[in-house]
Amino acid sequence: MAKILPAISAFGAAAWTYRCRSVSARDAADFIRLPRGVAHSFENTGNVDAKVLLVVAPAGLEKFFEEAFYPVEDRSAAMPPMTGEFMARVLEAAPKVGLEFLPPPSQ
Secondary structure (H helix, E strand, O other): OOOOOOEEEEEOOEEEEEOOEEEEEOOOOOEEEOOOOOOEEEEEOOOOOOEEEEEOOOOOOHHHHHHHOOOOOOOOOOOOOOOHHHHHHHHHHHHHHOOOOOOOOOO
């Protein structure tokens, strides 16, 4: 049975690192496919906000976003600060959908 893998497409300049290699996306047509279950990171490498369309199969990751984040009320408003309360919600929601946050490799 074939595995269904996460897929990412970027709008803006961005880089994903996985398995000790970096892959860049600089154009809206760029597409990066990440193997399921592989630790990875994302970095905005451009000088404007990056926009990412994340497609994940099988479904379920949306539960993480529903629990950890609040709906945007004003799309023109600045992003809220990363507070301890926010990070606690993220870390509590993550294992419920099989996510694990790892420290940077240098730590």
